[in-house]
Amino acid sequence: MKTKPNPIDRSSFEPAYLQLVRVLREQIAAGQFRPGDRLPSESQLCRRYQVSPMTVRRAINLLLEQGVVTTERGRGTFVKPLELGGVSFSLDRFQDLLTDRDGARIQLLDVRIVEADERVAAELDLPVGDRVIHMQRLFHKNGEPLIYHAHHLIYDPKRPVVEAEMEVTSLYGLLSGSGTSLVKWGRLGVHAAVLDASQARLLRRSEGAPAFYLEHTFYDYEDRPVSWGGFTCPGDCFHFTATVGVVEGCEPSRAAPGRI
Amino acid sequence: MKTKPNPIDRSSFEPAYLQLVRVLREQIAAGQFRPGDRLPSESQLCRRYQVSPMTVRRAINLLLEQGVVTTERGRGTFVKPLELGGVSFSLDRFQDLLTDRDGARIQLLDVRIVEADERVAAELDLPVGDRVIHMQRLFHKNGEPLIYHAHHLIYDPKRPVVEAEMEVTSLYGLLSGSGTSLVKWGRLGVHAAVLDASQARLLRRSEGAPAFYLEHTFYDYEDRPVSWGGFTCPGDCFHFTATVGVVEGCEPSRAAPGRI
Structure with a gap:
């Protein structure tokens, strides 16, 4: 020494x-x-x-x-x-997946007015039975269905969330706070899930196949929920990766990009 | 103004x-x-x-x-x-789940010497057919099985990984680099998975139930892999949460603790 x-x-x-x-x-x-x-x-x-x-x-x-x-x-x-x-996993690759414009396409499956059931009412802080918008979309990439997205939105002429949502034609817009400046912040969750029969049909996979459910609730500037729903992402198209420990030339515990 | x-x-x-x-x-x-x-x-x-x-x-x-x-x-x-x-999810709550000592217990299910199949050989950078250790454990909490852990370890008298592993009697030890100073760094992945028949039986859940598979590969100070395997964690016992956007008194895009 x-x-x-x-x-x-x-x-x-x-x-x-x-x-x-x-x-x-x-x-x-x-x-x-x-x-x-x-x-x-x-x-x-x-x-x-x-x-x-x-x-x-x-x-x-x-x-x-x-x-x-x-x-x-x-x-x-x-x-x-x-x-x-200390490890954290980032959604970078998930966003990349959706914002890569080459061959990415949103298909609007359905938009309808429904009555809020107990769960929806609780999530959107509304009385049960209030009218809400239910919207379902499918994300395609290179002609293949990749991710199913369903959410409920408040139905309020004073808060034109749906109008803003309907203008969302790019995946990027949707991920950037639903293309609207009405959204101040969001709560996200990643859950383990399996595809149900209808999701499996839409995503051309098997019923019961493993999936991530990326749940989101977005809030407006009065901290009231404006939308609640989630992305169902088959396990074969995405996973999270990270490293832990001291690797030369590499920060510890930083999220690494996921592989597809 | x-x-x-x-x-x-x-x-x-x-x-x-x-x-x-x-x-x-x-x-x-x-x-x-x-x-x-x-x-x-x-x-x-x-x-x-x-x-x-x-x-x-x-x-x-x-x-x-x-x-x-x-x-x-x-x-x-x-x-x-x-x-x-920009959002990242942390494993804090996963570690909490396993390191909370109250009612937490590791059950060693099986340890045996097996021949490395193609996948194991590739992950551990060994020739196919080389002898490796296969170890299976079950984590219990408050008397309930919670997480299944299976991994393969190198079998090398010069690298006493197994000996170190066998000394791991606390969940904390296992998560802190397998209780051994042989491990320099690790690669982690979170995959969507479903329980197979034997995991379902061990975890007292249904076959096909959604789960996270937390895959890990640990490397020694020569950057050679010493173990490869993963935790199978039923979706009902864990999920990741985070917030996005500017919330008063709260950093943006920081991982929030998950709920159980």
Whole structure:
């Protein structure tokens, strides 16, 4: 250790604390420090790399934020074991799937006024029996049906959600808050599901085939629900992927793009 | 606008740019600026809030990072529409499910040496027919079977993975990189699945019931795979949730805890 050249280059454009983060991550990735191992102390790191205590602290703080290390008061800084809890999966690929314009097409299957049943009434915060719009669509890609979308929307002349919805002719528009500026925020859920008979027929797959159900509830600027429904996406066309742990040249616990 | 008091408090402990971010987010959340709307220009914001151009730039940069706005060169800064692509789902709740010690128990169903078939050989980077360990476990919670776990492990006296695995008696240990410091990183995938007959029997559910299959491949410090397998988690015990859009007091596009 003593005779190794200092890998921190003070004349570099890269700030010293970022260089130190890189050096420590490389050592962790190389197994020089393993999960549960204690990193050298602040003063040891200062001496070893000829940097200020402030630089060491900024580096350790960034490693903490990145989930690479954990600190225990009075005991030091330790390499964190892999934790699946820190992993997150992104919908990037799902959106890509729908927004790739080549050969993507929305087919409107049905729009009708229905009476809200108990579930719909609860989700849209309406009395049971109130009139709501039920809309069903099918997303095609390269001539193949890919995703089934069904949702209920409020029916209110003062809140022209349906009009805005009907204008949605691109998949992108639909995913960008239903193409309307009425929507302030949404709640999303991913559920395990299977295709029912009618979905299977529409999607040209087998009844009971595994699927993701991406449920969504969108809210307006008064925080009232305006629509509730979901995308049914057969398991063969999408899955989520991510990595966990310290991989060189790769942030830990960041969602990786899914494969189709 | 002209007579409103300046909400930016220069004597506050909170940096001016963070205050400005908060003010702009509140205005977006209140619908004062809606998706597609242009924010006031840099110089307008400077005048309105009596802050420096640097403060405005730092605030806008943070809003860009948070995915709240988008900039178009020469045209200005615009409120971003909701985009599902930016949403990410976290495994926090999955880990909680397994690490809650109350009533949580691992049952070892089977461990045996088998010959690697084509799939296993490919996943573990071994020749077909090489001996590997196949391990099956069942996770119980409050006396109910909850999750089925099956994986294949390399069988190599020089890499004592199995020994480390056998020592795993807590669910937490298993999720923290199999309780071994042999594991450097992992690849994870979430697939839509259905329970097969034997899983259904073990999990006391119906064959064909919807499930998530959380696939994992773990790699050692030489980046060689050491184990491949997955958790089969019935859809009724877990789902992912998240929010999208600007909600007061809430970061956009951050994963929210799932409900059971």
